[in-house]
Amino acid sequence: MDVSPEIWIEKYRPKNLAEVVGQQDVVERLRSYVATKALPHLLFTGSAGVGKTTCAVALAREMFGDTWNMNFRELNASDERGIDVVRNQIKQFARTAPLGDATFKILFLDEADALTQDAQAALRRTMENYAETCRFILSCNYSSKIIDPIQSRCAIYRFRPLTDEAISEEIGRIAKKEGITVDEGAYVAITYVSLGDMRKAINALQGAAIVSDHVTAENIYAITSNAKPQEITDLLSRCLEGDFETAERMLHGLMYDKGIAPNELLNQLYREISRSETLDRRLKVDLIDHLGEADFRMSEGADTDIQMDALLARIVRAGMN
């Protein structure tokens, strides 16, 4: 028996590039760097939980073997975002010689888009001056937040959100190793709540597995405080049919009986509406505008009950036109 339960994200983080799922293009290129022991500066872009950090660590492990820990350093730029971190910490690491038989070190700078413009400007020459001893891997959510001179110095890798298949595959593998059973419906639920984010998916799985060895869709939605997609679809169609009373009752059921937060409901409604293929386009845009207004008002501190009810009323009216 484990003394303290380990977090699965870390437990099952791929140790080498071959284990990384769902980013074939990227992984293939990275492996060729390992094969030739040559590496330019890299810029990884992509949303959360798609494998940026995993790939960087796996690359370093394969590149350096046993000494990877000494020649690889991870810095999170969002902790310290000023120019001083570049001038002190980063330069300090970059200018010392690599250890063992490695010919260079790797500095992984997570959330590099959180660095201020000043700091990024300082970084660009550091990257060039110490290119002999240190390669940089920058990771960010939006490459547009990285200044052009840095983009120009890096090979850019765009990580895509993981496909549902890739997530299911990984979930299946973990479930097998942990000896838990996962319903067919639960796979669908996990891919629905995770939106291509592996971290979310594995967390949902682990959360549900704590409740029961048998993971069901019901569990997944409950543990992640999501409404079932069908419930959202029903809520929306009640409104558009003009049945405000039933819709309101359903809404209260979701908010109070199931404890789903209003902004989570908005997220799900937004997803349902914007992906719908049956709604008239103008109606769709009107609905999105209503959602946005409600979202904004609640974020400003307006009463969630009133705003959510008012939102339903607006949707009802929009459906009547």
Add this chain to the structure above:
Amino acid sequence: MDWAEKYRPMHLADILGNGSAVRQIVDWAKTWTPDSRPLLFTGKPGIGKTSAALALARDMGWEVLELNASDARTKAIIERVAGNSSTTTSLFGAGRKLIIIDEVDNLEGNADRGGARAIADILKEAKQPIVLIANDAYGVSDSIRRLCDPVPFRAIGVSTLQKRMKEICRLEDIACGEDALSAIAESSAGDMRTAVNMLFGSSTGKTSISAGDINTAQKDERATIFDLVGGVFAGAPDRELQKLSFECDEKPDSVMQWIEESIPLMHDPKRRIRAYGRISRADVYLGRTMRRQYFTLWRYATSMMTLGVASENAGAGFRTRIMPPSRWKRMSTAKKQKTVRRTLAASLAEGYSIPESQIQSQYLDLLSRFAEKDPAAFCERHNLDVDQMTIILHDKAAAAAAVKTVQQAAKERDMKVKKMAASKKAEMRKLEEQLEALRMQEPPVPETPPAAEELPLEEPPDEKKLAPKQATLDFF
């Protein structure tokens, strides 16, 4: 070693695609005297600015002193590092030192407090060649810019890039098809470093590459702003639009400006006003996102500007000509005007001891009258340039004439001073010769009191002999 460093051009002759800039640099270096103005290299990243500066030093046999944003650049540090070496020469030999100050457009940050002024001071006093480098000429503080001669670098042409890629492939023993080369050259947008990196990235571990390898390695698979705006106005399906706006790497506010650019071209006034309604909602959401730092609202902005505008345009059969936002051009002009105005106010404020804000709000008209009376004198008194004089005089030609007059006068004065110095020197030499002749004629007779008219002959040469000597010391 990464290729961008490995294939950095070593000599000025190797710098590609910027012939006129290179010629200007070479001329400057060959005729350099301590009175020469520093150069300011400007241009996009990756087109050879830093390389040109380093190559220049190598070609001329100059030492290099580099100062870039990764070093702290507060006033004290700049003065300590560059200040010293800019006013003194190397101990050994007559070798010069090229001071390269990189990223001068990134000086305004807090951490570099006082840096801009320190650089300006150094530029004024320097006795060594100096090159400044910046991406954006307008990002450089005005006090620095006006002390330098600009050297604009331009993006490198596709065929030049392609030729260079071919050469690198030959050196690295990689077989590379024309299609792959042109794919690299085109998607790197004139940026040599990106192109070299792209080639490096696609060829690692391979002996031959084709166009297919390039696409998976680099960023061109993503949608461009043209795809997105085109999609919005051509009525692409929702799913397609969402995908395009996800893939397109522009910031939401600039996407909005691109879309906005085409709305006025819609024919049907009813559709047009509804499209404006949608995009102004998008604008409201963006404003709220930024003001509140509540990024969830972004998605509504994106939906309103793409789906919203598309829905109002559906079925109108309207195809737009996609154009970059015209406001960008207007904004950059306005930005320049603002800078000129500000610096003008600053000069006048100093001259009249009136606060800048009051000069701008109340005195500009009055001072215009002053200036109209005697533009050249006004220009000289406040040390103004053509742009600033244009604002005062509301007349570009008159402003240029005034500045020219001032420059002419300054030149003449300069000539006069030089002439005077020369004639004084000649006079002095004559006096010395006379003195020497006198000494030769009459061997020293200590007892004889000096003749009365001999005194003024002897005094001035002594005094003057010292002065030029000091000047020479300063000089070297």
